[in-house]
Amino acid sequence: MYRQLQLVIILTFLSILAVAQQPRKIKLIQADIMAYNKALGEGVQRIIGNAIFEHDGAYLYCDSAHLNDATNSMKAYSRVHIKSSDTLNLYGDSLYYSGDTKIAEVFDNVKLIDNKTVLTTDKLVFDRNTGIAYYLTGGHIVNEQNTLDSRRGYYHTNSKDFFFRQDVVLVNPDYVMNCDTLQYNTQSKISWFRGPTTIKGEETDIYAENGWYNTITDISEFNENARVKNGDQVLTGDSLYYERKNGFGQAFRNIQVTDTVQNIIVTGQYALYDKTQGYTLITIKPEALFIEKNDTLFMHADSLWATFDSEQKTKEVFAYYHTKFFRTDIQGMADSLIYSFADSTMRMLGDPVLWTDENQITADTIHIVSANEEMKELYLLNNAFIISSDTLGTGYNQIKGRNMTGYFTENELYRIDVVGNSETIYYVREEDGTLTGINKAFASNMSIRLRDRKIKQIVYIQKPTAVLHPEGELGPSDLFLKNFRWLSDRRPLKREDIFVW
Missing domain, CATH: 2.60.450.10 (Lipopolysaccharide (LPS) transport protein A like domain)
Structure with missing residues (x-):
């Protein structure tokens, strides 16, 4: 009896359920x-x-x-x-x-x-069960200031999400987005895109293959082959974060900033861009490439900064801490370095060392002036010191003074003017290489002429004192001027050496 009652209840329940499930x-x-x-x-x-x-x-x-x-x-x-x-x-x-x-x-x-x-x-198909409406033959959407067109589209009326496929175009008063696949929420106004995507604005062009864009706040994130072009600068990286309204951006991993006007490429693993403040910072193994017609200068430091004007044109490049650079005809290192495009001058600060040909050049501060991609003048300010190895012996030719000015032709040093407390130690040799003696001289000022990267003439100015010592007459300590330092082991001989401090 009990089982029969159970069966009746179950059958009644199933019949009620069947009636309830019948379509209205x-x-x-x-x-x-x-x-x-x-x-x-x-x-x-x-x-x-x-x-x-x-x-x-x-x-x-x-x-x-x-x-x-x-x-x-x-x-x-x-x-x-x-x-x-x-x-x-x-x-x-x-x-x-x-x-x-x-x-x-x-x-x-x-x-x-x-x-x-x-x-x-x-034509539109609307499924009231799921709340999804879709079209397959082209559609046009208007949502306040945004309009959107695509070949195919799906609208989830419950979540307010649009999914667009094929020939997607999103138009905003400030930019136009083109992509293959896009998700757009009409409430949050955030769009997520997949596949090759471009966003073109009045000043900024963006490309990426994955990311999102908030059309209200103009904040976005771009991934996969991401690229932002602003004026003459192009920023690429694995991942880019950008706030369009205030011009603030960040880039992560495999970063490259290219200045097409100044011919500069800067790479690194993290970058920060601030349009309002007018600078870009790149750090984590940064490297700057100054590309010239016949050569390229490679530079590394703990961090690299570039400043630009209101037209997004680069003004200066700053290299801070453990700075080293390499070019085939000139190398250098310093605590910090500044390059100004206005006067084409490189300023080396903090224990700078410069190598050109056989010469090692040091001072408290070094300025290098260029023009037409060639070095023109060299300024050594305070404690100027130039050393070159005597190629046929073990000694060193040395020039020392308070300040020096060097002059170049075709990137080759041909004249040096020394001002204040001038001193020299110079190994005098015959044309066949025979050592004549070691010339040790002092003067208030002097002018030095070079040819084929070798000293050919020294003119001592004001109160000169010069003695030519025969070989062996001077003791070991007399063969070096005060504060002598030979730093050849620190010299970068190839591009990779700039990362070794």
Whole structure:
């Protein structure tokens, strides 16, 4: 008896559940005329004039319709309107709707309005079960200041998410975005994109293959082959973060900044860009390449900074701490370095050392002036010291003074003027290389002439004192001027050496 009662309860429950799961019938609420026409099919009602239907909470309006009770479906014509909720309205010229599947197909002059979002297309399928509407033949969306076009699109009316495919174009008053795949939320105004994507603005062009963009805040993140072009500068990296309104950006991993006007490339693993303050910072193994017609100067420091003007043109490059550079004809190192494009001058600060040909050059501060991609003048300020190895012996030719000015022709040093407390130690040799003696001289000032990278003449000015000592006469300590330092082991001999301090 108990089991029979259980069976009755189960069967009753299943019958109730089956009734509940049966699709609801489409109801005719009102119309001017209702008639039957066998030509339309068995059980098909013809509805004419101001027709209103209801199905599962949604209302459908049209001028005329064919309602099929047997299949629980209908066709609607002229001024079709589906009101699915307080905010969601769908319009078109004609419609096919199934009450069993709750799927509507709307044709011609289709318009879907959801709050401030308007979608227009020529055919739209709307699934009321999932709340998803989609088109496959091209659509146009307007959402406040943003408009969007694509070949295919899917709108999730519940989450307010659009998914667009193929020939996607998002137009904003400040930029135009083109991509292959885009997700856009009409409430947050954030778009997520996939595939090759370009964002073109008045001053900034962006390319990436993965990322997101907030159209309200103009904040974005770009990944996969990301690139930002601003004026003459191009920034690339594995990942870029950019705030367009205030011109602030960050880049991460495999970064490269290219200045197409100044012919500079700067690489590193982290970069910070601040348009308002007018600078770019690159750190974590940064390297700067100053590209010239016949050669390239490679520079490394703990951090590299570039400043630019209001037109985004680079003004100066700053290298801070453990700075080293290499070019085939000149190398150097210093605590810090500044290069100014206005006067084409490199300023080396903090225990600077410069090597050119056989010469090692030091001072408290070193300035190198260039023109037309060639060195023109060299300024050694305070404690100037030039050393070169005596190529046929073990000694060193030395020039010392308070300040020095060097002059170049075709990047070769040909003259040095020494001002204040001038001293020299010079190994004098015959043309066959025989050592004549070691000349040790003092003067207030002196002028030195070089040819083929060797000293050919020294002119001592004001109170000169010079003694030519035969070989072996001077003791070891007398062969070196005060503060002598030979730093050949620190000299970068190839590009890779600039990373070794």
